[in-house]
Amino acid sequence: DTGVSQDPRHKITKRGQNVTFRCDPISEHNRLYWYRQTLGQGPEFLTYFQNEAQLEKSRLLSDRFSAERPKGSFSTLEIQRTEQGDSAMYLCASSPRQGFPLSYEQYFGPGTRLTVT
Amino acid sequence: DAKTTQPTSMDCAEGRAANLPCNHSTISGNEYVYWYRQIHSQGPQYIIHGLKNNETNEMASLIITEDRKSSTLILPHATLRDTAVYYCIVAYTGTASKLTFGTGTRLQVTL
Numbered sequence: 531d532t533g534v535s536q537d538p539r540h541k542i543t544k545r546g547q548n549v550t551f552r553c554d555p556i557s558e559h560n561r562l563y564w565y566r567q568t569l570g571q572g573p574e575f576l577t578y579f580q581n582e583a584q585l586e587k588s589r590l591l592s593d594r595f596s597a598e599r600p601k602g603s604f605s606t607l608e609i610q611r612t613e614q615g616d617s618a619m620y621l622c623a624s625s626p627r628q629g630f631p632l633s634y635e636q637y638f639g640p641g642t643r644l645t646v647t
Numbered sequence: 648d649a650k651t652t653q654p655t656s657m658d659c660a661e662g663r664a665a666n667l668p669c670n671h672s673t674i675s676g677n678e679y680v681y682w683y684r685q686i687h688s689q690g691p692q693y694i695i696h697g698l699k700n701n702e703t704n705e706m707a708s709l710i711i712t713e714d715r716k717s718s719t720l721i722l723p724h725a726t727l728r729d730t731a732v733y734y735c736i737v738a739y740t741g742t743a744s745k746l747t748f749g750t751g752t753r754l755q756v757t758l
Contacts, residue, residue, distance in 0.1 A: 534690070563745070572734055572748025573691060586745070621690050635681075636746060638690030 532556060534639035536622050542645045543612055550608045551642045555624030562605050563636060564597055565621040566590065573621055579605060612646045619643050651735045656753040659729075665722040667752050669735030672716040678739050680711060681746070682720045684731040691734065691748075694720065725756045 535554045543549050555562050560581050565573035576595070578586045581602040591597075594612075599605040609616055620643075623636040652670040659665040671680065681696040695702055695709045697718075702709045708721040722729055734751040 570750070572732075572750055573746075575745030575747070578745065588745070623690070635693045635696070638692065641690050
């Protein structure tokens with residue numbers, strides 16, 4: 531399977547602990563996105579990478595959140611000092627297109643469901 | 648990005664066409680209409696997009712009104728596997744950043 535993969539699929543943690551999620555995009559996709567989705571809502575944008583450069587961050591991405599894409603391939607999203615309000619599905623997506631007009635055809639992974647107790 | 652308005656939920660009988668409407672009255676000339684769907688417990692899946700002409704692919708057809716203020720996603724022969732939340736998104740392709748999802752339309756396909 532050559533789709534977007536995310537690990538782990540589920541994570542239960544206690545409040546105050548740090549967690550890290552990994553996303554492996556489709557090979558050679560240069561754009562990678564992180565979204566967060568809470569129950570009953572659509573996904574909300576968190577941040578976006580083009581290759582290894584983080585080009586945009588949402589105001590939702592507080593100081594406790596950090597994302598990296600060190601070699602322009604896989605990406606990690608870390609949440610420090612987790613809070614119960616961080617409980618959500620964290621989705622990763624990648625996109626292959628370059629040039630103009632750019633495309634919003636994004637390919638999503640299955641997500642990591644985080645539960646903070 | 649322009650806002651979109653979709654019905655909260657719709658039902659469709661299996662084998663019939665599902666027509667999902669979307670209003671985007673504030674759309675600007677360089678914004679595209681995108682449709683995604685999300686089947687329960689999965690990530691969203693791209694369906695189709697268009698600017699002003701009608702579009703068709705193996706999954707669906709997209710009909711955009713001449714004034715571009717609304718569109719309809721058509722699933723020609725809905726199956727139970729099409730039960731999902733369908734999101735209509737308007738986006739400017741001058742940048743490569745976020746998709747702004749609303750709450751979408753929950754389509755229930757029934758026997």
